[in-house]
Amino acid sequence: MQLSNAEEQLMEHLWKLDKAFMKDLLEAYPEPKPATTTVATLLKRMIVKKFVAYNEFGNTREYYPLVKKSDYFSKHVHGLIKNFFDNSASQFASFFTTETNLSEKELEDLKKIIDVELQKKKK
Secondary structure, three states: OOHHHHHHHHHHHHHOOOOHHHHHHHHHHOOOOOOOOOOOOHHHHHHHOEEEEEEEEEEEEEEEOOHHHHHHHHHHHHHHHHHHHOOHHHHHHHHHHHOOOOHHHHHHHHHHHHHHHHHHOOO
């Protein structure tokens, strides 16, 4: 199941905060802030989708993510590679490195990451 753009934005705030009450989530948004009812509706949808849960403290709820950010985006990247790059990570890497205008330093950093992963595979 996927999140809408608005839900994803709210999830970003929740991932950063780890746990948050409604007022905390509203404060996390830049101006112009969404209406409380909008955030409440998004939270309800995300609870139904099993991305968010909450603990009740009297009349208030403390929300927390059920899905880790790395797991959510990992699934998206795998879907992207499967659907747009014929399930080829090397085609994706080629596209990513040539089309995103990376600096020399960023390319060197990527190379280091790949070298570390290659060393792990050799062990």
